[in-house]
Amino acid sequence: MSFTSLFSKSLPTFIAACAFSFSSLASAGADTETDSNDVILAGHDAVAYFTENKPVLGSAEYTATYNDAIYRFSSAKNRDLFSANPTKYAPQYGGFCAYGTTFGKKFEIDGKAFEVVDGKLFVNKNVSVYEAWKKDVPTHISQANKEWPAIENVESSEL
Known part of the structure; x- marks a missing residue:
């Protein structure tokens, strides 16, 4: 087998491998x-946080991507509502804990502690953190809004 023949047969595999490698680098920031x-x-x-006022697990069957994050939904209807206006439903502070953001930190959330305030979704690490956050929601939102621009593009491990 000549080099040209081997190269032409291997090239599609090589290109596919490269594309897969680069696509795995395209993840949420x-x-x-x-x-x-x-x-x-x-x-x-x-x-569902808006329409049912409770945390509802989504399904891998109904998804949408926004800002490089995969959102799961409990129904096609909810997915379609989100897709029509993602900024309406996307959580504040990139889905990081709203209370943690007031301290210039980024904490993971469990999805169960939330509140919709003035049409915006705020999530917290867990229910006990939410209890502290809800004691003064307006002040905490104001503090988090001031902190977020400085930490938005910083890895949580660096804060």
């Missing part, structure tokens, strides 16, 4: 709290 599969909100349905 430092500004978004996702798991190792780039799923945000610990897999909870972003729309």
Whole structure:
């Protein structure tokens, strides 16, 4: 077999391998709290926080991608609502803990502690952290809004 023949047969495999390698590098950035599969909100349905006022686990069957994060939904209807207006449903501070953001920190969340305030979704690390956050929501949102620009693009491990 000649080099040219070997090269022409190997080239498609090489290109596919390179494409796969580079696609795995395209993941959610430092500004978004996702798991190792780039799923945000610990897999909870972003729309359900607004429509059902409770955390509802989404399904891998109904997904949408926004800001390099994968959102899961409990229904096609919720996925479609999100896709039509993702900024309406996406969590503040990239889905990091709202209370932690007030201290210039980025903490993972469990998806169960949340509040919708003035049409915006705020999530917290867990229910006990949420209890501290809700004692003065307006002040905590103001503090987090001041801190977020400085930490948004910094890896959580560097804070």
